Amino acid sequence: MRKGTALAVSFLLALVGGVTTTGTARAADTIKRTAECQGDWLPATPTSADIMAGRLEFVGRPPVKVGKDVNWRADPYRNRSWSMVFHSLRWMGRLVSDYETTGEKAYLTRATEIAKDWVEDNPKGGGPKASPYAWQEHPIALRAPALTCLSRHVNEPWLSKSLAEHARMLSNPALYEKGHNHGMDQDIALFGIGCRFKNATWSNLALRRLTVTVKLDIDSQGVLREQAPRYAIYVYDRLKVAMERIEECGRKVPAEIRARWESLEDFISHSTQPNGFMVPIGDGGADVRPSGYTHPKKTVRVFGNGYVYGRTAWDDPGSAFYSIRFGPGLRFHGHEDHLGVTYYAQGRDVLVDVGFDSYENTPYRRWTMSPEAHNTLAVVGAPFRPKTASALSRSSLGQDRQSYRLTDRAYGVPRTRSVLVNHGSDVMAVLDTVPKGSKVSNIWHFARELSPVSNGGGRVVVKDKSGWKATLVQLSMPSCKPVGGQRVVSGQQNPFQGWVSPAYLSKQAAPAVLSPATEGALLTVVVPGTGDPEVSCSGGRVRLQTSEGQVTFKVSAADLA
Numbered sequence: 281m282r283k284g285t286a287l288a289v290s291f292l293l294a295l296v297g298g299v300t301t302t303g304t305a306r307a308a309d310t311i312k313r314t315a316e317c318q319g320d321w322l323p324a325t326p327t328s329a330d331i332m333a334g335r336l337e338f339v340g341r342p343p344v345k346v347g348k349d350v351n352w353r354a355d356p357y358r359n360r361s362w363s364m365v366f367h368s369l370r371w372m373g374r375l376v377s378d379y380e381t382t383g384e385k386a387y388l389t390r391a392t393e394i395a396k397d398w399v400e401d402n403p404k405g406g407g408p409k410a411s412p413y414a415w416q417e418h419p420i421a422l423r424a425p426a427l428t429c430l431s432r433h434v435n436e437p438w439l440s441k442s443l444a445e446h447a448r449m450l451s452n453p454a455l456y457e458k459g460h461n462h463g464m465d466q467d468i469a470l471f472g473i474g475c476r477f478k479n480a481t482w483s484n485l486a487l488r489r490l491t492v493t494v495k496l497d498i499d500s501q502g503v504l505r506e507q508a509p510r511y512a513i514y515v516y517d518r519l520k521v522a523m524e525r526i527e528e529c530g531r532k533v534p535a536e537i538r539a540r541w542e543s544l545e546d547f548i549s550h551s552t553q554p555n556g557f558m559v560p561i562g563d564g565g566a567d568v569r570p571s572g573y574t575h576p577k578k579t580v581r582v583f584g585n586g587y588v589y590g591r592t593a594w595d596d597p598g599s600a601f602y603s604i605r606f607g608p609g610l611r612f613h614g615h616e617d618h619l620g621v622t623y624y625a626q627g628r629d630v631l632v633d634v635g636f637d638s639y640e641n642t643p644y645r646r647w648t649m650s651p652e653a654h655n656t657l658a659v660v661g662a663p664f665r666p667k668t669a670s671a672l673s674r675s676s677l678g679q680d681r682q683s684y685r686l687t688d689r690a691y692g693v694p695r696t697r698s699v700l701v702n703h704g705s706d707v708m709a710v711l712d713t714v715p716k717g718s719k720v721s722n723i724w725h726f727a728r729e730l731s732p733v734s735n736g737g738g739r740v741v742v743k744d745k746s747g748w749k750a751t752l753v754q755l756s757m758p759s760c761k762p763v764g765g766q767r768v769v770s771g772q773q774n775p776f777q778g779w780v781s782p783a784y785l786s787k788q789a790a791p792a793v794l795s796p797a798t799e800g801a802l803l804t805v806v807v808p809g810t811g812d813p814e815v816s817c818s819g820g821r822v823r824l825q826t827s828e829g830q831v832t833f834k835v836s837a838a839d840l841a
Contacts, residue, residue: 310383311379311380311383312380312432313380313381314380314429314432315524315525315528316425316428316429316432316472316476317373317376317377317380317429317432318377318380318381319521319524320517320520320521321370321373321425321521322370322373322374322377323338323365323370323371323374325337325338326338326343326371326374327374328374328375328378328384328387330343331371331372331374331375331390332375332386332387332390334346334347334348336366336371338361338362338365338366338371339359339361339362339365339784340783340784340785341356341357341359341362344356348393349397350394350397350398350401351409352366352367352397352398352401352402352409352410352411352414353409353410353411354366355411358640359638359640360413360639360640361638361639363411363413364413364416364418364419364422366413367398367402367411367413367414367416367419367423368418368419368422368423368426369394369395369398369422369423369426369427370422370423370425370426372391372394372395372398372426372430373391373425373426373429373430375387375388375390375391375394376388376391376426376429376430376432376433377429379391379433380433388433388434391430392430392434392436395426395427395430395434395439396436396438396439398414399438399439399442400438402414402415404445404449415449417455417456417457417462417466418457418462418465420446420449420450420455420466420469421450421462421465421466421468421469422465422469423446423469424443424446424447424450424469424470424472424473425468425469425472427439427442427443427446428443428469428472428473428476431443431476432476440477443473443476443477446469446473447470447473447474447479447482450466450469450470450473450482450486451470451482451485456489458489458492458493458496459492459493459496459497459505460493460497460506460612461497461506461511461514461515461518463489463490463493463497464490464493464494464497464515464518464519464522465518466486466489467486467487467489467490467493467522468486468490468518468521468522468525470482470483470485470486471483471486471487471490471522471525471526471529472525474486475525475528475529483529483531487526487531487534490522490534490537491534491536491537494519494536494537494540494541495536495540497515498515498540498541498543498544499543499584499585500540500543501543501546501547501583501584501585502540502543502544502545502546502547502548502583503547503583503584503585503586503587504544504547505585505608505611505612506562506611506612506613506614507561507562507586507608507610507611507612507613507614507615508561508562508563508564508612508613508614508636509547509548509551509558509559509561509562509564509587510558510560510562510563510564510565510568510636511562511563511564511613512544512547512548512551513548513558513568513570515544516541516544516545516548519537519540519541519544520541522537523537523538523541545573545574546576546581547583547587548570548573549570549573549574549575549576550576550581550583550587550589551570551587551589551603552570552573553601553624553629554591554596554597554598554599554600554601554624554627555597555624555627555629556569556570556597557569558570559589559601559603559622559633560632560633560635560636560781561587561603561605561615561617561622561633562613562614562615562617562636563613563614563615563636563639564613564635564636565635565636565781565782565783565784566632566633566635566636566780566781566782566783567782567783567784575594575595579591579592579593579594580677580682582672582675582677584607585607585608586605586606586607586608587603587604587605587606587607588602588603588604588605588606588672588675588684589601589602589603590602590682590701592703592704597627598626598627600623600624600625600626600701600703600706601623601624601625602621602622602623602624602699602701602708603621603622604619604620604621604684604686604699605617605618605619605620605621605654605670606618606619606670606671606672606686606688607669607670608669609666609667609668609669610649610666610667611667615648615649615650615653615654616649616650616651616654616664616666617633617651617654617656618656618668618669618670618686618688618690619656619657619670619686619688619695619697620633620654620655620656621655621699621708621710622655623701623708623806623808625706625708625750625808625809626706626748626808626809628727628729628744628748628808629727629729630726630727630730630750630806630808631655631708631724631725631726631727631806632725632726632727632728632780632790633653633654633655633725634648634653634654634725634779634780634781635648635780635781635782636648636781636784637781637784637785637786637787638784638785643776644776644779644787647775647776648781651664651690652723652775652776652777653725653776654723654725655722655723655724655725656697656722656723657695657697657712657714657720657721657722657802658691658720658721658722658723659691659692659693659695659714659718659719659720660718660719660720660721660797661718661719662691662692662693662718663691663692664690664691665689665690665691665692668688668689668690669688670686670687670688670690671686671687671688672684672685672686673685673686673687674839676841680702680703680704681700681701681702681703681833682700682701683698683699683700683701683839683840683841684698684699685697685698685699685838685839686698686699691714693714693715693718694714694715695712695713695714695720696712696713696714696838697710697711697712697713698710698711698713698838698839698840699711699840700833700840700841702831702833704828704829705824705826705828705829705830705831706807706808706809706826706828707805707806707807707808707824707826707831707833708805708806709803709804709805709806709822709833709840710722710803710804710805710806711757711801711802711803711804711835711838711839711840712801712802712803712804713800713801713802713837713838718799719797719798719799720797720798720801720802721794721795721796721797721798721802722795722802722804723792723793723794723795724752724792724793724795724804724806725780725790725791725792726742726750726790726791726792726793727780727790728780728782728788728789728790729744729745730742730743730744730750730790730791731743731744731791732768732770732791733749733811734811735766735768736764737762737764738753738754738755738762738763738764738766739751739752739753739754739762740752740766740768740793741811741812742791743811748809749809749810749811750806750807750808750809750810750811751806751807751810751811751812751813752766752793752804752805752806752807753804753805753806753807753813753815754766754795754802754803754804754805755802755803755805755815755817755822756798756799756800756801756802756803757800757801757802757803757835758800758801758820758835759800760803760817760822763795763796763798763802764796765795765796766793766794766795766796767793767794768791768792768793768794769791769792769794770789770790770791770792771789777792777794778790778791778792801835801838803822803835805822805824807824807826809826809827809828810826810827813825813826820834820835820836821833821834821835822834822835
């Protein structure tokens with residue numbers, strides 16, 4: 281910690297606890313700072329002052345008051361994430377870390393009380409004061425490093441015994457989450473205990489498993505099989521901790537772990553929109569803002585395990601940006617979003633993913649994961665088949681124009697979506713086709729900053745508060761006749777439709793355009809920057825007059841070019 285920061289913390293302690301800054305600084309000089317207790321694994325909230333005052337704030341929920349004798353069965357928000365963080369004891373580790381940097385003995389005393397109370401009230405196998413969350417696999421993995429940190433300053437049999445119990449649980453193959461971020465946390469925890477107590481059996485097992493899990497969870501392009509780009513940030517940070525712990529223990533980091541870790545940076549950068557926020561695909565909030573990642577030179581990238589990203593330029597908030605989903609069927613943190621797109625243009629979100637609300641099993645959560653919460657297509661009257669894989673069958677990557685064709689059988693029959701994105705004069709065109717005799721419909725979720733202006737003749741116009749407009753045009757192909765009858769829905773409750781989740785446990789009404797059932801091929805064209813684009817068709821060519829110039833593209837069977 282920098283000198284100024286240490287003095288600021290000491291001054292805060294003086295205000296809340298009557299500690300003199302001079303005495304604290306002298307004490308801190310005699311305490312060894314340890315790798316186990318310092319680093320980015322520590323939570324930002326609650327602070328040590330909060331914990332000393334009995335105020336615990338987790339996952340953005342209001343602070344909860346706890347007494348000296350903590351009730352470990354507390355579950356004030358009926359929220360699994362809150363309970364997981366509560367039982368991780370990382371917040372206890374915050375006290376030990378600040379003890380090392382400030383010398384405030386009361387911090388270590390309280391940390392010891394908290395940890396001992398947890399151990400006594402939550403024996404393996406349960407008890408009257410035990411919580412059902414206590415010995416679940418992820419809280420175990422996150423709690424073990426906090427207890428290992430405490431063991432650097434507290435040498436007590438109850439703590440050593442508990443850490444040995446944690447190591448046995450972490451070693452249990454039946455509890456191991458192979459190929460998942462939880463598995464990485466389990467390996468970090470087990471390696472840390474093994475290194476701390478010089479138990480090669482534990483540390484060797486952790487290192488072997490970590491190598492396998494990293495190769496399984498992260499492909500050579502840096503894509504997580506967990507199907508939520510936001511988790512790439514978490515895994516990147518956790519692997520950084522893992523590599524530091526490995527080196528601090530005098531071991532060599534396996535080359536494959538480092539290579540896969542480095543590849544994540546490219547994927548994270550491509551998953552970030554020009555406004556600096558990560559595109560909220562899968563279980564990833566719309567308020568996630570990556571920082572510190574160097575961006576690559578390519579502006580368009582196809583990731584084989586299910587993502588297409590394109591933009592007109594880096595480091596330009598006004599750049600256009602789009603995403604397209606395909607690949608393996610739903611797993612882990614994914615949603616049923618295959619063949620779905622998002623579109624950002626002229627410095628604004630236009631077509632958006634509904635986003636992530638929480639992990640709670642609520643009707644709204646289930647809707648956010650459904651196809652109806654994404655910009656995708658349906659075969660009318662056919663049942664949806666969950667967890668269906670989809671394929672990218674064609675791509676053309678020009679400098680100012682890219683086009684793609686994707687297909688799957690998520691409704692039992694082939695459905696095909698072709699996507700064309702034109703830059704300079706910003707246009708996104710999407711052609712949806714289903715077999716003869718079937719009908720197609722689609723849904724388009726607009727950003728919450730946009731509101732409908734007009735709807736008629738196969739056109740829906742939206743605008744923001746500044747008066748900026750965008751137009752969605754729908755045509756039946758190959759006739760090129762306008763398709764009317766669109767419904768614009770906002771804030772509908774039963775069934776859910778017309779919502780976005782801008783942050784955790786938050787939802788706001790936003791316009792969603794639902795197309796009518798259409799025979800043949802349905803062409804949807806989104807034109808940013810104008811409420812009255814001129815559209816004409818001739819010989820399979822579509823001509824658009826946008827606010828930035830004319831755009832022409834060809835429609836042929838199930839393709840756009």
